[in-house]
Amino acid sequence: MALSPFHLAIPVYDLATARNFYGQIFGLSEGRSSTQWVDFDFYGHQLVIHEHPKTTTQEHAHTNPVDGHDVPVPHFGIVLSWNEWEDLAERLKGFNTQFVIEPYIRFKGQVGEQATMFLLDPCGNALEFKAFKDMGQLFAK
CATH class of the missing domain: 3.10.180.10 (2,3-Dihydroxybiphenyl 1,2-Dioxygenase, domain 1)
Structure with a gap:
């Protein structure tokens, strides 16, 4: 059975730093983007980082x-x-x-x-x- 790509959107409170992390540290290719979100090719899947205030799970x-x-x-x-x-x-x-x-x-x-x-x-x-x-x-x- 072939796997279908998943789509996952996650919150990030510092878009520029998160963009650098996923792009430079992991070497992921960037897709579409705006001033508030960025798409990445996450090993054939679509990972989107969305600017969002810090969440409880990000803090603790x-x-x-x-x-x-x-x-x-x-x-x-x-x-x-x-x-x-x-x-x-x-x-x-x-x-x-x-x-x-x-x-x-x-x-x-x-x-x-x-x-x-x-x-x-x-x-x-x-x-x-x-x-x-x-x-x-x-x-x-």
Whole structure:
């Protein structure tokens, strides 16, 4: 089954800083934009950053425990190939990114073993990037 691209619009309270973060740090291509929003090609999906006053979750992220780590909620991200994930982790480290959860292997040796990392954009939106050596484990129980 082919996947359809998703569209996700998120609030950012500093459009210029967020635009730089997604464009320069992640290297995402820009699409349409205005003075209040910017479209990005987020690994084949449409991510739109919209200027908006700071939200409660951007100020104080809630967390839930997963595999011994406090995972920020809400968050969004993408499942990459293993090599893409490793390359992104190195790219982010090269930009001295402060991670909420450093890149590591979660559920090691268990069903659903995955590489994961969490970080915040400059406006406090939480992102997760993950990869599976076996994509068949994506929805495994």
